[in-house]
Amino acid sequence: MKAELVNLSKTKSMTSKYFKCLLIFLFHFIIVAGTLIADSPLTSTPFYKAYMDKEIVLKAGATKIMNNEIAEYLHSGSNPIDVKAAVINAMGWDADGKMNAMIYNTEIYNKQLTEGDIPGMSADELFVIGYLKALDDYNAPEDALPFLKAAQDKMNDSYTVSVIEALVKAQRVMAKDFCKAWKSTNKVLPTRI
Numbered sequence: 001m002k003a004e005l006v007n008l009s010k011t012k013s014m015t016s017k018y019f020k021c022l023l024i025f026l027f028h029f030i031i032v033a034g035t036l037i038a039d040s041p042l043t044s045t046p047f048y049k050a051y052m053d054k055e056i057v058l059k060a061g062a063t064k065i066m067n068n069e070i071a072e073y074l075h076s077g078s079n080p081i082d083v084k085a086a087v088i089n090a091m092g093w094d095a096d097g098k099m100n101a102m103i104y105n106t107e108i109y110n111k112q113l114t115e116g117d118i119p120g121m122s123a124d125e126l127f128v129i130g131y132l133k134a135l136d137d138y139n140a141p142e143d144a145l146p147f148l149k150a151a152q153d154k155m156n157d158s159y160t161v162s163v164i165e166a167l168v169k170a171q172r173v174m175a176k177d178f179c180k181a182w183k184s185t186n187k188v189l190p191t192r193i
Contacts, residue, residue: 041170042138043093051086061090066103066132074128075108082160084128093135101132115146123154127161134168141168 051057056073063070070091074084091100105112113121113129121129130147137143148165155161166187 040138041167041174042134042141045167046089046092048086048090051083051090054083054086057083057086057090060087061092064091065098066091066100066107068107071104071107074104075125077122077124081124081127081155081158084124085131085160085164088128088131088135091135093138098136101129101136104129104132118146118150121150123151123158123161126151126154127164130168131164134164134171138171141171144168145172 048057048061052061056070060070070087073079074087088100091098102112118126126147130144130151132144133147134141134144145165145168148161148168151161152158152165
């Protein structure tokens with residue numbers, strides 16, 4: 001009887017150790033997996049917070065959705081590109097997707113723009129549409145890249161356009177090659193900070 005109790009005690013101890021190891025493994029797996037899913041070049045960069053002194057950024061952050069006032073601001077050629085980027089960034093993203101680019105196109109152009117419209121568009125217009133598209137479906141940023149590439153070609157001295165294009169490129173390759181994601185954004189960093 002005593003031997004059976006010792007064996008039962010050892011079995012419970014072994015089971016307890018395995019259970020603890022399993023719990024520790026699962027805990028770390030969930031934490032690490034959750035962190036990896038959350039780490040996204042596009043969704044982990046809330047830089048709009050540096051522009052909270054701009055009324056339009058505050059409004060965009062409060063509504064999180066395109067409206068006529070925001071669309072008109074983004075469309076105006078007299079507004080700075082970095083503030084436009086902050087407005088778009090403030091509207092953010094949603095795991096289920098958003099429709100800000102579609103609403104913007106309807107408000108401003110009365111149609112949905114395609115790659116065929118790119119040649120006749122200004123750099124600012126291309127940038128706005130590209131960045132909106134990227135945040136609307138951040139898991140599939142391919143539709144945004146032709147617009148952002150064309151914006152970069154027309155405004156190659158803009159650090160804002162360069163950074164956003166690099167973030168979208170990084171988003172596209174991140175699932176396949178995290179190192180390549182870093183390299184695509186690292187290219188636009190100034191040599192001296």
